[in-house]
Amino acid sequence: MRASQFFMPTLREAPAEAELPSHQLLLRGGFIRKLAAGVYTYLPLGWRVIRKIEQIVREESDRIGGIELFMPALVPEELLDETGRSKLDILFKLKDRHQRPFTLGFTHEEVITDIVRHTVSSYRQMPLLLYQIQTKFRDEPRPRGGVIRAREFIMYDGYSFDTDEQALETMYQKVRRAYTRMFQRMGLRTLIVDAEAGAIGGGSNEEFMILADSGEDKVLQCDKSGYAANAERCELPDPKLTPPPIDDVPPMQKVDTPNARTVEEVCAFLNTTPDRLVKTLLMRVDGKPVAALVRGDRELNPYKLMRAAGGESVEMMDAETIQHLTNAPVGFAGPVGLPPEVPIYADYELRGLQDFITGANAPDAHLIHVCWGRDFPEPIWADLRVAQAGDPSPRHPEGVLREVRGIEVGHIFQLGTKYSQAMGAMFTDADGTQKPIIMGCYGLGVSRCLAAVVEAHHDEDGIRFPITVAPFEVILILVNPEDAEQRAAAERLYAELLALGVEVLYDDRDERSGVKFKDADLIGIPLQVVVGRAVKDHQVELRLRTDKNPERLPLDHAAQAIAERIQAMKAALQPTEEV
RNA sequence: CGGGGCGUAGCGCAGAUGGCUAGCGCGCCUGCUUUGGGUGCAGGAGGUCCCCGGUUCGAGUCCGGGCGCCCCGACCA
Numbered sequence: 001m002r003a004s005q006f007f008m009p010t011l012r013e014a015p016a017e018a019e020l021p022s023h024q025l026l027l028r029g030g031f032i033r034k035l036a037a038g039v040y041t042y043l044p045l046g047w048r049v050i051r052k053i054e055q056i057v058r059e060e061s062d063r064i065g066g067i068e069l070f071m072p073a074l075v076p077e078e079l080l081d082e083t084g085r086s087k088l089d090i091l092f093k094l095k096d097r098h099q100r101p102f103t104l105g106f107t108h109e110e111v112i113t114d115i116v117r118h119t120v121s122s123y124r125q126m127p128l129l130l131y132q133i134q135t136k137f138r139d140e141p142r143p144r145g146g147v148i149r150a151r152e153f154i155m156y157d158g159y160s161f162d163t164d165e166q167a168l169e170t171m172y173q174k175v176r177r178a179y180t181r182m183f184q185r186m187g188l189r190t191l192i193v194d195a196e197a198g199a200i201g202g203g204s205n206e207e208f209m210i211l212a213d214s215g216e217d218k219v220l221q222c223d224k225s226g227y228a229a230n231a232e233r234c235e236l237p238d239p240k241l242t243p244p245p246i247d248d249v250p251p252m253q254k255v256d257t258p259n260a261r262t263v264e265e266v267c268a269f270l271n272t273t274p275d276r277l278v279k280t281l282l283m284r285v286d287g288k289p290v291a292a293l294v295r296g297d298r299e300l301n302p303y304k305l306m307r308a309a310g311g312e313s314v315e316m317m318d319a320e321t322i323q324h325l326t327n328a329p330v331g332f333a334g335p336v337g338l339p340p341e342v343p344i345y346a347d348y349e350l351r352g353l354q355d356f357i358t359g360a361n362a363p364d365a366h367l368i369h370v371c372w373g374r375d376f377p378e379p380i381w382a383d384l385r386v387a388q389a390g391d392p393s394p395r396h397p398e399g400v401l402r403e404v405r406g407i408e409v410g411h412i413f414q415l416g417t418k419y420s421q422a423m424g425a426m427f428t429d430a431d432g433t434q435k436p437i438i439m440g441c442y443g444l445g446v447s448r449c450l451a452a453v454v455e456a457h458h459d460e461d462g463i464r465f466p467i468t469v470a471p472f473e474v475i476l477i478l479v480n481p482e483d484a485e486q487r488a489a490a491e492r493l494y495a496e497l498l499a500l501g502v503e504v505l506y507d508d509r510d511e512r513s514g515v516k517f518k519d520a521d522l523i524g525i526p527l528q529v530v531v532g533r534a535v536k537d538h539q540v541e542l543r544l545r546t547d548k549n550p551e552r553l554p555l556d557h558a559a560q561a562i563a564e565r566i567q568a569m570k571a572a573l574q575p576t577e578e579v
Numbered sequence: 580c581g582g583g584g585c586g587u588a589g590c591g592c593a594g595a596u597g598g599c600u601a602g603c604g605c606g607c608c609u610g611c612u613u614u615g616g617g618u619g620c621a622g623g624a625g626g627u628c629c630c631c632g633g634u635u636c637g638a639g640u641c642c643g644g645g646c647g648c649c650c651c652g653a654c655c656a
Contacts, residue, residue, distance in 0.1 A: 149655085
């Protein structure tokens with residue numbers, strides 16, 4: 001491609017709207033352009049990278065037997081009614097001319113399950129792995145960081161169908177290895193972490209994170225074992241604390257705490273510290289009221305409560321019900337005197353705490369000298385609090401959790417029968433019985449990977465693309481277009497590189513050399529070939545975007561040498577993981 | 580949805596206390612110049628000052644309402 005004929009509007013200054021390096025560089029380099037919040041055009045350079053990423057994802061999916069198809073972006077809302085997901089607030093909704101409600105596809109479990117329930121009826125038709133690469137629509141509450149979190153974005157989504165849990169596990173592990181290979185090929189070093197399933201649901205699931213300080217997700221990593229988990233999922237061990245003796249604890253006593261609702265306010269009022277307080281959170285698990293106790297300086301992880309209570313959904317209780325249950329406004333709930341039908345769960349840590357302060361279930365009042373087992377029944381002990389850096393590892397006795405930040409680029413799920421059950425996707429097994437199909441689903445953010453690659457590979461001059469996803473492999477810089485000798489050499493080398501199948505961007509623009517060098521660095525092409533003054537010696541210069549020391553090549557052999565160099569650079573990104 | 584910030588030329592910005600033809604840098608166009616890291620000189624084009632309403636002799640500037648965008652948090656596949 002000749003740069004003079006190409007469309008690459010680079011910017012000297014970064015637009016003020018961009019803060020993350022990847023966002024700034026993609027904008028400046030002419031890879032993307034914003035149309036609305038979280039809605040982006042992929043300009044030619046960006047689109048070339050997207051297509052490279054897609055191709056890697058395709059090849060690795062096909063390698064493990066995946067079959068590509070393409071589903072509609074328009075999804076009838078009633079299909080999502082079957083699983084209850086039509087209620088999700090991130091859906092873009094619209095109506096057709098007959099006022100029939102549609103949504104724009106945000107993920108396609110229902111659509112693929114609809115196809116499969118009408119076409120797969122025998123165990124002989126499985127295992128099956130179907131996938132697509134398609135634009136997804138999610139009306140995110142807060143789009144962020146350019147294409148990192150967009151409202152319209154390109155996603156790979158794969159769906160597997162198996163006859164039993166064992167087969168699903170085999171499939172899941174295959175996809176997991178394929179993902180590892182995909183990211184390796186893109187030059188992304190990923191960390192696989194345990195995760196929350198969110199709106200997708202189902203059983204065990206893992207996220208692929210690339211580590212970056214700008215990442216949205218908090219990841220906790222054990223420094224002794226290989227355990228790593230999204231902070232929202234991270235388990236904590238039962239410290240097996242011995243309850244302190246309560247013989248000398250004075251009787252429970254009600255004290256007035258006017259307008260003191262938050263932990264800070266109560267502590268200030270009673271002149272104590274948050275670790276002497278026990279917070280009582282009233283929640284609903286599968287719609288039923290549940291109380292959760294955590295220490296005042298801790299945070300409840302609602303998903304942990306949900307799992308401890310054996311439920312599938314969890315939400316905060318509304319203020320009205322809290323008022324009704326506790327006879328007090330929000331802020332004064334406590335475990336003492338709750339209706340017996342409200343089960344009380346408490347974090348493991350509280351087993352080692354007695355003589356604490358809680359809400360009194362009365363307006364403007366708290367209780368002091370409270371003891372569990374004495375003033376209210378012994379609660380159900382469970383791991384309930386949000387893990388944080390410095391907490392003990394759940395997998396190693398001496399391990400400590402450390403916090404890192406990550407960008408989630410992939411998420412894989414063992415769904416089980418969540419969708420097949422809800423939508424009636426059944427098959428006949430070898431023994432003639434009807435069973436629900438066992439599903440898995442696998443998402444990978446293609447457009448997010450574009451940003452992630454830049455986030456992981458840049459310096460102060462611009463992007464440093466790994467050769468496997470670079471928009472071009474080589475940029476051929478003609479220093480002085482007026483110089484006939486240079487021009488002839490560049491034209492010749494350009495033709496030779498094209499003939500060898502090299503993806504080359506030939507900067508033949510009528511610009512000063514400085515502009516060309518700056519642009520070359522900015523857009524991050526991994527190999528720069530400079531046709532300049534060395535032409536007098538029948539030589540050109542080859543330099544790497546990552547190492548500016550030039551190497552001189554004789555013009556006659558330059559094309560071949562460059563092609564070989566590209567092969568070597570690609571080989572270095574070949575995945576090590578086998579499937 | 581809560582908190583903070585911003586909206587003036589394609590991009591980055593300046594335009595106290597209301598006042599004349601609304602500025603600067605970059606980019607763009609023309610000519611010359613220059614050709615190994617965003618060259619220099621000269622000339623030029625380009626604006627519903629986010630929108631609506633109000634106050635005023637007069638509003639980019641003040642007031643009211645709205646919209647858009649960014650950041651932090653909540654949320655998140």
